[in-house]
Amino acid sequence: MASGLVIDTDLVNSSGSGINTSGTNFQEQVSSFKSHRDAILSIWTGVDADEFGTVANEVAELLDKASITVQEVGTHLVDTAVAMDQTVEENRGRMSGI
DSSP, X not given: OOOOOOOOHHHHXXXXXXXXXXXXHHHHHHHHHHHHHHHHHHHOOSHXXXXXXXXXXXXXXXXXXXXXXXXXXXXXXXXXXXXXXXXXXXXXXXXHHX
């Protein structure tokens, strides 16, 4: 006897929503980092400032990508839970029609 797929869709949905919210909160921190970077570069000039700006821009880009990835993971989990619930309901409907 093979066991079927077991998934707690409420928990997956809740976890996905939480992860998505964490990604959004992380993006807010990335925006704060960018604001601080811009403030520093508005008063700091020279070769060291240029190097700082280059590194800070690279870091900001990586942080942006990371926050988007976290949000996408959360969204994917929510979508998976919703799709599973819909499939179960469709199967129930088919079974009741038989």
